Amino acid sequence: MAEPLLRVSAVTKHFQGVEALGEVDLDVAEGTVHGVVGPNGAGKTTLLNVVSGYVPPDAGRVELAGRDVTRLTPQRRVPLGIVRTFQNIRLFGGLTVLENVLLGQHGRASTGTRSLWPLRSGADRRLRAEAEQALDVFELAPYRGRRAAELPYGLQKQLEMARALAARPKVLLLDEPAAGMTAEGRRALVPRIRELRDEGLTVVVVEHDMDVISNICDHVTVLNFGRRLTGGPPGPVLASNEVRTAYLGT
Numbered sequence: 386m387a388e389p390l391l392r393v394s395a396v397t398k399h400f401q402g403v404e405a406l407g408e409v410d411l412d413v414a415e416g417t418v419h420g421v422v423g424p425n426g427a428g429k430t431t432l433l434n435v436v437s438g439y440v441p442p443d444a445g446r447v448e449l450a451g452r453d454v455t456r457l458t459p460q461r462r463v464p465l466g467i468v469r470t471f472q473n474i475r476l477f478g479g480l481t482v483l484e485n486v487l488l489g490q491h492g493r494a495s496t497g498t499r500s501l502w503p504l505r506s507g508a509d510r511r512l513r514a515e516a517e518q519a520l521d522v523f524e525l526a527p528y529r530g531r532r533a534a535e536l537p538y539g540l541q542k543q544l545e546m547a548r549a550l551a552a553r554p555k556v557l558l559l560d561e562p563a564a565g566m567t568a569e570g571r572r573a574l575v576p577r578i579r580e581l582r583d584e585g586l587t588v589v590v591v592e593h594d595m596d597v598i599s600n601i602c603d604h605v606t607v608l609n610f611g612r613r614l615t616g617g618p619p620g621p622v623l624a625s626n627e628v629r630t631a632y633l634g635t
């Protein structure tokens with residue numbers, strides 16, 4: 386493939402003697418959705434943590450468009466385009482839905498928290514319009530004035546994604562976006578993520594729901610005990626005997 390937008394090379398991470406990741410490689414092409422799957426404890430979240438900068442690897446590299454970002458803090462990765470959501474929702478419950486999305490723009494170059502103040506300039510208005518657009522993508526516009534804490538769980542997850550989108554990512558990292566959602570919420574997620582991909586966004590998604598993975602991913606990487614077991618198009622990979630065996634733990 387062409388030079389990947391995101392390249393993870395030989396990343397290793399131990400926690401108190403436990404190998405959470407062992408020499409893991411991951412190449413993600415621009416404009417694709419890449420799934421990271423595997424049984425519980427396989428190292429999926431640790432991989433997202435290393436890519437987003439929340440966990441420093443013991444060894445290995447993370448590159449975005451050829452630039453080594455391995456040693457950068459999460460805050461310095463956001464303006465470069467690496468933005469994530471969390472498995473456990475991290476919203477400002479006392480702020481409104483719109484305010485949460487405006488804060489998502491905070492990490493972008495020269496934005497600051499200014500976007501919460503009344504509109505002053507054309508740039509402010511543009512930011513506000515983009516925030517409204519992010520709300521629209523996740524059908525949150527009717528809730529823009531509600532406090533985030535008042536939203537049902539599924540909508541809070543959507544708000545997390547809208548906030549991440551407002552940071553204008555190049556690579557959006559989603560940690561279990563379907564977990565805890567209703568069947569309807571999970572179904573709605575699929576066309577949304579595809580649409581974002583079709584607009585050119587690159588997505589890395591950790592997810593246990595294999596229907597969601599099969600429907601949104603161009604490529605999957607399977608981890609098992611911190612090692613890359615296999616990878617490829619979701620259909621054949623998920624149907625393979627080695628992946629089935631890994632999930633069954635036999």
Ligand SMILES: Nc1ncnc2c1ncn2[C@@H]1O[C@H](COP(=O)(O)OP(=O)(O)OP(=O)(O)O)[C@@H](O)[C@H]1O
Nearest residue numbers: 400403404405423424425426427428429430431432
């Ligand atoms: N901060 C930490 N301190 C100690 N051990 C950790 C830490 N984070 C992860 N681990 C361990 O590293 C291994 C990989 O964990 P990780 O959460 O990355 O797996 P996962 O594939 O995301 O699992 P799940 O599907 O259950 O979320 C596990 O053995 C876990 O207990």
